[in-house]
Amino acid sequence: MDTSLYLIINGWAGRVRFIDEIFKGISNDYFAVLLGCLTLLWLWFATRDKASRDKVQKAVLMAAMSIGFAGAMVDICNIFYTRPRPFMTLPASSVHILFYRPTDSSFPSNFASIMFAFVIPVIFANRKYGLWLLGLALITSFGRVFMGIHYPLDVTAGAVIGILTGFLAMGVGWVINPVMDYILLVLRKIGIA
Numbered sequence: 001m002d003t004s005l006y007l008i009i010n011g012w013a014g015r016v017r018f019i020d021e022i023f024k025g026i027s028n029d030y031f032a033v034l035l036g037c038l039t040l041l042w043l044w045f046a047t048r049d050k051a052s053r054d055k056v057q058k059a060v061l062m063a064a065m066s067i068g069f070a071g072a073m074v075d076i077c078n079i080f081y082t083r084p085r086p087f088m089t090l091p092a093s094s095v096h097i098l099f100y101r102p103t104d105s106s107f108p109s110n111f112a113s114i115m116f117a118f119v120i121p122v123i124f125a126n127r128k129y130g131l132w133l134l135g136l137a138l139i140t141s142f143g144r145v146f147m148g149i150h151y152p153l154d155v156t157a158g159a160v161i162g163i164l165t166g167f168l169a170m171g172v173g174w175v176i177n178p179v180m181d182y183i184l185l186v187l188r189k190i191g192i193a
Helices: 002-011 017-026 031-046 050-080 110-125 127-146 152-175 177-189
Strands: none
Touching (some): 002 127, 002 152, 017 031, 017 127, 031 050, 031 110, 050 110, 050 177, 110 127, 110 152, 127 152
16 A cells, blocks of 8 residues: 555656655655754744743754654664665666655655654744644655655655654653753843743
């Protein structure tokens, strides 16, 4: 079923050049992650009132933790399981590659785990920006399948890892709340929070 769904989604690639270019632009290794980081930076500095600022800045710290946790979880998964990329196992005539050919494990998607790691802490602090990040994660993760470099299950597993590490980071943030208060106090004294 995973392969069948992959072939359907990836089968749309190469038909409309404009759509191919959009997905190549937004689902590459850098653009969406950079956009997510810029969103966190915006949230860090844009909130005016103190109560909201504390909540949002702690969410940004937890999102950074979540990204680290997600990367670590993917690395741990890759120690125990390596899945070849679709273009490595499927006939070349059935796959449309719109991207360079990564050589690391396809499962779970590191890209999807990072994109979804942004979402959970932010959505609880600022629903508008959290939903923006969720939409970005969904579209760009779909784009990874569209471009031919992941199976749907790869990005689904990456999304689950990102969401779980988001909740883990929020739990850790709750436990170390006094430490985060101190970090924010120090950063405010030097003018960067």
